Amino acid sequence: MAHASDTIYALSSGALPAGIAVVRISGSNAETILADLSGRSVEPRVARLLTLKDPIGETLDRALTLFFPEGASFTGEPVVELHLHGGKAVLRAVLDAIGAYPRTRPAEAGEFTRRAFINGRMDLTAAEGVADLISAETEAQRRFAIRNAGGQQDALYSNWRSRLIEARALIEADLDFADEADVPGSVADTVLDQVHALSSTIEEHLRHARSGEILRDGFRVVIVGEPNVGKSSLLNALARRDVAIVSDEAGTTRDLIEVALDLGGYKVVLTDTAGLRETDNKVERIGIERAREAVQQADLVLQLYVAGTSRPEQLDGERPSVFVATKADLLRNQAGADFLISVSSNQGIAELLSAIQVRVQAEAGGSSVLPSRDRHIHHLRETVDALRRAEVPDLALELCAEELRIAADHLGHITGVIGVDDLLDVVFSRFCIGK
Structure with missing residues (x-):
């Protein structure tokens, strides 16, 4: 044992x-x-x-x-x-x-890093940053992991937690020692102004959560279109290797095919999908359904159609899409297309890659500290919810202090200051042996 x-x-x-x-x-x-x-x-x-x-x-x-x-x-x-x-x-x-x-x-897996956490050599976000650093595939992922492993996340969340603890202490002092000369008259208004400002700051931080996910897991680009419009050929061209089978036979691709690229230091996950059409084939129908599900999760959708034919309708108004007219070697221009490409002559391929890279850089954001895991996002949202409850007009000061305690505790869960025993096995089991 x-x-x-x-x-x-x-x-x-x-x-x-x-x-x-x-x-x-x-x-x-x-x-x-x-x-x-x-x-x-x-x-x-x-x-x-x-x-x-x-x-x-x-x-x-x-x-x-x-x-x-x-x-x-x-x-x-x-x-x-x-x-x-x-x-x-x-x-x-x-x-x-x-x-x-x-x-x-x-x-055991991750046991060296787990002992470093238990012995106070790093906080939990830094330990997770070490795991990200080991698994980093691109330069952007490496920089992101270095910031987290170096304690920038811990510094930010610990600062917020300290401010909440101080605000709670002021409210409790106002409750317990209101008659003392060295405790100013009601501090509730001042404290609640500070709480509101912090709540707004955390909400702004949460708005960039998707940027953190993109940096860690990659920017998802899904290629869709009818059969034989050149989806698999484009995937192979962008990946610069034969990832998918290319055939004149309709319905060759029945399942999702994914390949990861490094574009300008950012991880981009390309997904080839089954051709969208009406079919009685059960297997192909499953592939088409998976294609539509992939579109719902995409950061960018490439909607392909053959140059010279009508541009298709946009699949999902909520997903950013670009329209790519393929087989441009057969037609010099195409009205309505964002890009005109030819895999056989490489026409437009470099321009399409460059456009994807620009979009990734914009979505991934700069060098600021970002939420990097689902559990961070969960506790940050719970923190904001508690702060909103604390701001309810005419709320009793005792209840306000309790909401501030709840908010501070959720921030403590992120860095591992409190209540993480049940979480440790989950976090460190994902490490490699020897780290």
């Missing part, structure tokens, strides 16, 4: 074989393990090239070693790093030697 007091270990670098394999050990036994394996005294924060041996004196490897004492490591516990030769047999032998020590076990 796993215990929080166990010393944990894991491979923290990439898949083997590799040039180097980095093994991380964290816990009270880490220093003893390094001293025993190397037969040398341990020096904090000094890189040393040492020969590691098992208990019977057989050489395991010659490795670069580092020791970080308690309070000065990633996890807050004593931590050892072993930079080994990156062979599978080498790693197995070293891990077996480490695992032979009592109260020592392999780390």
